[in-house]
Every structure is written in C-alpha cells, then in structure tokens.
Amino acid sequence: MRSRSASHRAAGRRGRAVTSASRFRLADLASEAMAGLLQRPGRSALTVLGTIAGIGGFVAIVALSQTAAGQIGKDFNVQDATQVTVNDTGARGGSAHPTMDFPMDADALADRIRGVVAAGVWWQVQAGGLQVSALPPSAGGTKIGLPVTAASPGALVASGAQLSAGVLFNQFHEATAQNVAVLGKSAAAQLGISSLVNEPAVFIGGQPFTVVGILSGDPRLPQLNLGVTVPESTALKLWGLPPSYVPAQMLIHTRLGAAQVVAEQAAVALRPDDPKLLTATAPVNQAQLKKSVTASLNTVFLALAGVALIIGAVGIANTTLVAVLERSGEIGLRRALGARPRHIAIQFLAESTALGLFGGLVGACIGVLVAIAVTIAEHWTALLDDRIVLAAPLAGAVIGLLAGLYPALRASAIEPADALRR
C-alpha cells in the first residue's frame, strides 16, 4: 500500500470547535446541475420540448402581432384619418352627359355635420387640362398645358392649402363667379410668377384671371399644387358641368376620430332627397383594425401557447421528480458527504431552472424564426420588441424554477439513512 499521506490524513486531528459550515459554491452548483442534466441528455431534451413549444409560441405570436400592428401603424397618419371623400355615384354610373349631384349649397350643408372642420366640392375642369399663359393670347405668351381645378372655397380650406403669397379666394368670389385663380407652387414656377405685387393675371383658355394667391405646401389634393384653381361658380359659368368621367367630389376635413361618423351622415346631409346619389368613403378605422388583428391572434394562439407552456412546466416537474426518486442514493451520499438539505434542494432547483432556461432560449429562437418566416411570406416589415426576446429565456427559467419547487422540497426531505440503505 502506498498510503503515504493517509497517515496524517485520517490520524491525529485534535478536536476542534465546530468547523465552518459545509458549502455548495455557485460554480459547484452549476457544474453539478449540468452534470445531472447531461447524465440523461435524451430525457432532458424531451423534457424541454413543452417549454420550447410554449415559449416559442408566445414569442412568435407577440412578434407577429407587433409586426401586424406596426404594419397598420406604418400607413397610419393623421391626415388620412381626418379625411372623408364623397363621390358622385349618380354622375359616375349615369349617362355620358355631364351631371352634378352636389347641391349648390353643399359646403354649408356639410359644415353642419358635427365633426366637420371644412368641406367643399371640387372637380377637374377638363381631363387634359387647359392652355394657360401669363400673357394675353394677343401678346403671344407661351401657353402651357396645366390642370385646372374648380373648387369651392370650402374645398380649398379642407385641402389644407397653405399660401406663400396672397389669399385663397372666398365666398364673395364664389358667389359672384369672379375670374380669380390660385396658382399651385409648381404652376407658378412654370408661369414665372413668384410675387403678387403687380397683381399678375393668367389666361386660362383665353380668359383672363387675377391671381389672388400662390400655394406653398403639399395640399391633400396634389393637383392643386400642379395647376390652377378657380372658383366653382366661375368654372360652371365658363366651362359647364364637370364631365361624367371625372365627376365632382367633396373633400371633407374632419376632427380626429370623427371621420367614421361624418362619412355615415354625409350622403343624407347633402342629399336628403336621394342619398343614394352620393357615397362617402372614410379611412379604414385604424384602431378597430389593430384591435381585431391582435385580438384574433391573441385569443386562439396565446391560449395554445399557454397550454404548451403548462405542459412544459408539468413535464419539467415530472422529470425532476422522477430524477429525485431515481437518485435517492445519490442524495443520501451527498448528505453523507456533508450536503445540507438546502444544498440538495438548490441542486434540483438549479437543474429544473436550467431546463426551463434552455427551453426558453431555444423557444425564443424558434419563435423569432417563425415570426420572420411569416413576415417574409406576407411581405411585411418585421417588428420585434427586443425586450420580449430577452424576457423569453427568463420566463422559461422562472417556469423551470416553479416546476422544480416541489421535487426540490421532496429531495431535501429525503432521509439520508434511508436513502443510503438502498
């Protein structure tokens, strides 16, 4: 026997005061828990399947509803949400003759609807536009083809038109069918008119118009910026009713949130005698759409993911409990080697927590992959809160910890003397 060191090892130790408590270092806890799991890798892998499915489901669903909601949000802006368009179905569906189903006092009627900020009728005077020049035809000014829009003063306001110079034409010009015009930004540039100091005039189809204002911004109706806008009554007098292939429309600017209600009431308010002649379109109700998308996803799939998660937790609890019963000899041995009951408990807790953490990690990866795959298939832009992805493994760990509580308590209560006798 080469028991060189055993002599002073087992011998001659004077009785000491109670030695410092037995310990279970974090590094030892981690390696012992890892060894416990890797002892039966197949079983450990099968055990975490439920957690993987549950966490993966949650992550995928949350990611997809965020993406879908973001998809809606991307298209959402206040301008669209406060705009209602009323179309003249009578003109569109009717004869080839020009028709006009909006009453002459349409602006005033629309203004009475609660929630309306401004409203007005407008139409394109001729589809191809008219020849416009800055000098009289006799003076041989260069003619440019520009879109000419007939608009009521209300329509100009509702379009959110901003001016760089001058004013918008008003009810007076409308009522008296004045030859006045508002130039769009690009039309003014094309015509070489940048200032109203000299009271410039333009000639539309040979008719002289006084320029009262020049637009500066991007109105809701882009054609206003591109061309020349004249009062509705003036257009009717000079060029007649709007053509049936581009009938008149009404643009209504509403308060935020009122668009749906205004759209419902507009046709009746404008044509109480025959509301069917008009049809109002409101923007898609964003809030409702958002809600319905998330709700339909949430109720069904979150329930499924929840069930998977519960199954996962029960699986971890069951496997850990089986491991505790199987390894009672090992538990007895560890107690004999100086482990305290809490050391035993924490080891099994660490094992179940590690299972949950692993399931959470893999589940989060799979969930993100599924979400990205669906996003690509739907041509969406993937939107994912990184906090959700980071929280998923943590949630898995918490589930593992909870699932391990009972088995760990059972393990710590095992009497070492009984366990060692087996």
Added chain:
Amino acid sequence: MTMAADEAPVIQLSAVGYTYSGPPPVQALKPTDLVIRRGEHVAIMGPSGSGKSTLLNLLGLLDRPTEGRLEIDGIDLGRASERDRAAVRARHIGFVFQSFHLLSHRSAIENVMLAQVYADMPRRRRYGEAMSALGGVGLAARAHALPTELSGGERQRVAIARALVNRPSLLLCDEPTGNLDTAATGELTDLLGALHSQGATLVVITHNPVVAARAQRQVRIRDGLLSEQGPARPDDTQPLEDPLEDPLDDTLGGDTQWRHGDPGAPDGEEAEGSHALPFG
C-alpha cells in the same frame, strides 16, 4: 499510536439511546456508553435488526439520538444544528458503504472530487488532492475509469479514497466487504489494516469475521445492546460465528446463522457489561 492522554476521543457516547417513535415505540438502541479513541480500529458486529444500522446512523450523524450525549472530536453533536452536523460529516467523517455509492456516470477521480465539493476545498487544489487519495489506495492509474470499468474491489477502494480525501478524523465503514469476493475482501482488509497502522481511526461494521479479526476491538451489538470484547487475535474470532459460514454469504445467511447457530448466546440483559460471551 501514541496519543496524549487528555485528547478528546474521536467518538464518545454517553447513555446514547434511540427509540423509533411508534406506534408502538421500538427501542432500537438501549442507552449505551462507547468511547473510540484516536487511532483505534474497532469492529462492530451484530445481526440485522440488532440496532447496528441505528448505531451506524448515529455515529455517522445521519440520525439523531433520542437520548444521551454524542460527541465527535469533542463536539456535542446529538442536538447540534443540521448545519453543524453537515459540516462535521463533510470534514470529520469519511463514509464507506457496502454498495459503494459511486455515481455511475462519473470517473473514479470525479467521484472522489464529489466529496471535496461540500467540504469547500478550493477548486484548484481538488484534482491534486483527489489524485493523491487515489494513489493512497493504489488506483492512481485508474483515475479516469468509470465505475462500470472497475472491479468490485477497485470500486470500494475508490470509495475509500473518496472517504479519505478530506482527511477525516474517522473512517466509518458499513459492511465494506459485503459486495466483494474473497480475494477482494482480503485486499480490502489489508488496505484497512494499512490505514490503521498509519494512524487512521476506523470503525467497521461487518458480518465478516476475517474483516472483524483485523480490528483491535470488537464490539457486539444485539437487541440494541452493546457488549465489548477485548482486543482479539485473529484466531480468537474464528468461532465468533458459525464456523461454516462463508464470508461471501454474510449478507444473505449471516444473520440467520447467528441466531440459530449460536443458541448459547446470552440475551441482552446478561450480556451488558459482562463480556460473558461464549467465545470471549
């Protein structure tokens, strides 16, 4: 071993008894005095149901006495906190079991190193100390073998290395040869003898007279009563149990043979303190 006279005994039992709370209550160990000094090699013998396991559990701090005072290394541990008892198990007591209790997925040295976890040995020193303990039992070359690749005798030597790695005051062996064949039993007995001659304090619970014969002292236990025999020579112990008993047989037939093959054995009351055993 020469020890200072005032040194605290490794084990001191003063009127220690153990009663399983019923119903009906069973007194598994009657109030007992026992002193085991440093460097002693003591064999404890007795049939199953004699209170041997109870005594082992008390000595190993796996169970608490219901009465009396139990000291290990001069520390009163009968009523100590579980924290203190676990600490003493980790640092003062080395266990060797009949069924080895090696973790089957871990190599010999990993099994030895498991004992160092709870004794809080610094991690960087563990490998060296474990290797030295395996060297002490002659298994350094097999340090990385799995228990399934080791013979029974080798497994028990790994278990002894594990028990010794924290340099305990006391080596507590519960039927260490119970699962070993004759040759391995001989080797293990030699190893225990060598450890003793190097100064280890050994308490060996055994059925096997060959193993018991190597001890300085034999303590018999029957019906919860201890009776001390003086230092025995190997030839004294031969008639201890049925002469026909095979050491291999001791887990299976030993108890029966003890009971029926020794009708002249005195009952507990007469035996207590009298040392009046028929083979004494």
